[in-house]
Amino acid sequence: MRHANQGEAPQLDGRHLKVGIVQARFNADITGKLAENCLAELAALGVHDEHIRHVTVPGALEVPVALQAMAESDEFDALIALGCIIRGETYHFELVANESGAGVTRVALDSTLPVANAILTVENEAQAWARVEEKGRDAARVAVEMANLLDDLT
Template structure:
């Protein structure tokens, strides 16, 4: 067996500041994602006083705000939450791809972990399932990934 140093993130949010960027589009779904993320941070020692919620029109606008928040030096991590539900036109594909690309680029440019909690579903039912029913809450998963990455980067 090899004995090597292993770096892993701890799920302890105490003392960390997070910004949540949330889309107003499909807000009845996104509000559930926000609730999941806020609850997760709180259950892991974080304080609501250390959370800032920024609402943006839609998923396309998320990367710019996420980058600005990450570059501000005020936050240890940023959590992006939104929901895009496929329609009859290719608009869905462009919005989802540009949002994903922009969020990844913002994280790489700023060296700040940015969690990607954008639901991209074919139906409203699928979105509801991923916002707190059968398939869990993807807001929780985005918050968890962001917290873990903050703690991993602290050790590198």
């Protein structure tokens, strides 16, 4: 029995893929840079501009509902969630981090559509800036790799 992707390099050819991106506008400087890095990596992986739909929502809690609408459209091979939640002095951080993360995961499981979660959950702005480049690029790679893997598995 052949095991899908076992011992093989990740399939990162995005030329045939359609990708949806939902970006939270809260902490816009950071999420904008996440998006910039994500889009640059998608281009490097061969995803065509006309095959990318990039929308914005107010904050991380709104990301899952937009992802769900995209998933239900059957127009996308993979989705990407972009956001930034910075810890404050109240429980709100935990609520937003936990619920947005659970919502993103639920969309992926309910739709069997890969969703790369690049919603940063950090203690402070410096931590966010330290992660913004790699997480943006990583989200693109995860989306492309998982879309290709699921295509192989089905």
